[in-house]
Amino acid sequence: MIVKDARFEITAVSPAQYPQSNLPEIAFVGRSNVGKSSIINSLLNRKKLARISGTPGKTREINFYNVNEKLFFVDLPGYGYASVSKQKKSSWGNIIETYLLTRHQLKVIILLVDVRHEPSADDKQMYDWLVANNVPHMVVATKIDKITRSAVNPRLSDIRKALNAAEGIKVFPYSSETRQGREALWEAIDEYVEEE
Numbered sequence: 001m002i003v004k005d006a007r008f009e010i011t012a013v014s015p016a017q018y019p020q021s022n023l024p025e026i027a028f029v030g031r032s033n034v035g036k037s038s039i040i041n042s043l044l045n046r047k048k049l050a051r052i053s054g055t056p057g058k059t060r061e062i063n064f065y066n067v068n069e070k071l072f073f074v075d076l077p078g079y080g081y082a083s084v085s086k087q088k089k090s091s092w093g094n095i096i097e098t099y100l101l102t103r104h105q106l107k108v109i110i111l112l113v114d115v116r117h118e119p120s121a122d123d124k125q126m127y128d129w130l131v132a133n134n135v136p137h138m139v140v141a142t143k144i145d146k147i148t149r150s151a152v153n154p155r156l157s158d159i160r161k162a163l164n165a166a167e168g169i170k171v172f173p174y175s176s177e178t179r180q181g182r183e184a185l186w187e188a189i190d191e192y193v194e195e196e
């Protein structure tokens, strides 16, 4: 997709606050600090559209971004940030789960993991939940600029194994810093959007 126009649409917590629209949605989920807001900015060619916080665990709401009046990118709250209370953790979990289970125009969810680390228990739980609930998904390994080129492929296959990803599920390498992987990921996203 050629991004002609991208703008912030709305912040929401409950379904009543989601955009009243039938446009297809692509949602980004993952641990706090993994790079969800950064990848949205990078895919949309915008430096500061999605807010990147220095303090992880800040984004507690769902942020919707309108792309070309054709689709929404959905920035979900980050999970797994240690210093957050149990009560808050479960309310964020509910925010994510409610969105994923109720939003009919959700086309695909993109699970982000840090290429440098083994997927966490939270990542695995998220992944298993997506599979169990039949939510179409793909996996992106972020921050590949932080490791050497030759280390990338072995890390991708480790991540696949750790998540126990099914054969058809690709793990896309990505860097929001250098924009490596941008074309390939857009192509994959386009397939979900153009299915209509």
Ligand SMILES: Nc1nc2c(ncn2[C@@H]2O[C@H](COP(=O)(O)OP(=O)(O)OP(=O)(O)O)[C@@H](O)[C@H]2O)c(=O)[nH]1
Pocket: 030, 031, 032, 033, 034, 035, 036, 037, 038, 039, 051, 052, 053, 054, 055, 056, 057, 058, 059, 077, 078, 079, 142, 143, 144, 145, 146, 174, 175, 176, 177, 178
């Ligand atoms: N080197 C490098 N840094 C990245 C990349 N992606 C994100 N970062 C950095 O990682 C930090 C967190 O990025 P965010 O995009 O705010 O992460 P997030 O997943 O939106 O975090 P929450 O909103 O707290 O859930 C920031 O300092 C980013 O600059 C990347 O591909 N390469």
Ligand SMILES: [Mg+2]
Pocket: 036, 037, 038, 051, 052, 053, 059, 075
């Ligand atoms: Mg964020």
